[in-house]
Amino acid sequence: MINKKFHFLCRSCGYEISGFEEWFSNNQRCPQCSDSKVYTIYSTPKNRINDLLGGKSKVKSLWHYFDFLPLNNKKNIVTEGEGVVPIERWLFLEDYAKRKYSLDLQIYINRNDKSFATGTFKDKGASLAASVLKEHGIKEYVVVSTGNTATAFAHYLAKAGISCSVFVPENALLDSEAHIGTYGQRLFRVRGDYAFAKKIAADYANKYNILITGGNLDPLRLEAKKTQVFEMLRIMGKIPDVYIQALSGGTGPFAVEKAFVDFKSVSMFDKIPRFLLSQGNYCAPMAHAWSTAKSKGFPTGYENEYPIYKNPEVLIPTIATGNPGMYPLMAPLVKSTGGEIFAVKEELAVDMARLVAYEQTVKIGPASAAGLLGLFEALKNGYINNGETVFINIGESAGRALSFLQQTAYTTKFVSSADECKRFDRNEYKEKIWSPFEKY
Numbered sequence: 001m002i003n004k005k006f007h008f009l010c011r012s013c014g015y016e017i018s019g020f021e022e023w024f025s026n027n028q029r030c031p032q033c034s035d036s037k038v039y040t041i042y043s044t045p046k047n048r049i050n051d052l053l054g055g056k057s058k059v060k061s062l063w064h065y066f067d068f069l070p071l072n073n074k075k076n077i078v079t080e081g082e083g084v085v086p087i088e089r090w091l092f093l094e095d096y097a098k099r100k101y102s103l104d105l106q107i108y109i110n111r112n113d114k115s116f117a118t119g120t121f122k123d124k125g126a127s128l129a130a131s132v133l134k135e136h137g138i139k140e141y142v143v144v145s146t147g148n149t150a151t152a153f154a155h156y157l158a159k160a161g162i163s164c165s166v167f168v169p170e171n172a173l174l175d176s177e178a179h180i181g182t183y184g185q186r187l188f189r190v191r192g193d194y195a196f197a198k199k200i201a202a203d204y205a206n207k208y209n210i211l212i213t214g215g216n217l218d219p220l221r222l223e224a225k226k227t228q229v230f231e232m233l234r235i236m237g238k239i240p241d242v243y244i245q246a247l248s249g250g251t252g253p254f255a256v257e258k259a260f261v262d263f264k265s266v267s268m269f270d271k272i273p274r275f276l277l278s279q280g281n282y283c284a285p286m287a288h289a290w291s292t293a294k295s296k297g298f299p300t301g302y303e304n305e306y307p308i309y310k311n312p313e314v315l316i317p318t319i320a321t322g323n324p325g326m327y328p329l330m331a332p333l334v335k336s337t338g339g340e341i342f343a344v345k346e347e348l349a350v351d352m353a354r355l356v357a358y359e360q361t362v363k364i365g366p367a368s369a370a371g372l373l374g375l376f377e378a379l380k381n382g383y384i385n386n387g388e389t390v391f392i393n394i395g396e397s398a399g400r401a402l403s404f405l406q407q408t409a410y411t412t413k414f415v416s417s418a419d420e421c422k423r424f425d426r427n428e429y430k431e432k433i434w435s436p437f438e439k440y
């Protein structure tokens with residue numbers, strides 16, 4: 001029987017899965033062909049989106065878009081007001097593009113650092129997951145993550161009274177560990193990299209028959225994150241020309257694509273933005289695969305050629321996916337938008353965070369710095385054209401990585417008398433703060 005509000009459609013064989021009941025009981029796979037890639041299809045009339053985007057009422061969370069989210073009963077919503085963060089123009093970035101590259105750009109920043117629960121864009125997916133699990137009476141769940149998804153799921157599932165076993169790689173930040181543990185959710189720090197943590201988590205879920213997160217294409221994550229496109233339209237009034245984000249597994253870009261798949265018949269969704277996606281240079285398998293393919297002119301089957309990096313030693317563990325299983329889908333998607341996948345220097349993350357704090361009074365985490373470095377790299381390589389609107393999806397606040405925040409301090413002087421304390425002018429720091437980017 002087809003669920004009234006939504007159902008899933010297998011992307012491989014077209015089988016219709018009636019809803020989460022059937023989906024969960026088949027191990028989140030198509031009962032007919034076992035593929036795990038599905039689209040969520042809604043029976044809500046598409047035009048309903050116009051009311052949601054244009055209404056004057058105060059939007060309190062992503063649940064404003066309930067009609068296009070896979071939950072049946074509003075009473076099951078688990079929310080902290082996620083998904084409606086400000087989208088701001090940051091003029092210091094626009095000035096830089098003008099000064100250094102003579103480009104007139106509008107640069108919008110999606111302020112996920114302001115998301116209420118954990119200060120990351122993972123709150124959206126976790127809110128939807130907790131709500132759906134609650135709706136289905138599920139009491140135990142397994143998550144595997146480099147850190148931020150884990151933190152968000154730990155939070156929302158705790159709020160819903162659901163026990164969450166969290167698997168993180170050995171190098172996950174201590175801050176993530178603290179945030180997960182404090183809610184009384186179990187943390188398994190796996191001796192190995194992210195790929196190995198995924199394996200151990202899957203074995204554990206299998207052994208005890210516990211539901212496990214479905215990865216980068218999990219409808220629970222995609223459907224929640226697609227609402228960022230609605231928010232672009234609601235707040236900016238347009239779809240940007242360029243979408244920039246730090247790239248790990250690719251849920252963010254896939255979710256953006258999903259909004260365009262759903263609403264291709266609605267005129268406002270006429271053009272998908274160009275994806276410019278940055279990876280930290282110490283774990284950049286997709287960027288490396290992409291540049292090799294590009295240098296060969298993207299030969300047939302290029303998307304199946306990618307390196308796998310085991311135990312990468314990185315400065316930004318939250319975005320380190322060494323085995324880029326999603327590349328065969330991500331590369332064609334990026335290519336179809338005219339976009340690029342490239343690496344940025346992880347060593348510059350601290351400089352980037354200092355610049356943003358100095359110019360904008362916003363404290364960002366290292367993965368957000370990687371996203372913003374994507375803008376600087378894109379400008380340098382000529383990936384952005386004059387007159388374009390750029391949307392940068394920064395994913396986390398500095399609260400996610402306090403050890404990183406500590407590295408961003410640069411003004412401390414040790415003293416033992418007032419005589420040693422010199423007065424200062426904040427402007428003296430400007431040149432030093434900008435210098436890595438002036439010479440970028």
Ligand SMILES: Cc1ncc(COP(=O)(O)O)c(C=O)c1O
Pocket residue numbers: 120121146148149216245246247248249250251252253318319367368394395396
């Ligand atoms: C802050 C932040 N930025 C970017 C990413 C990359 O997300 P994805 O590639 O899954 O869209 C993540 C997640 O790993 C993250 O936590």
Ligand SMILES: [Zn+2]
Pocket residue numbers: 010011012013014015030031032033034035
């Ligand atoms: Zn199928």
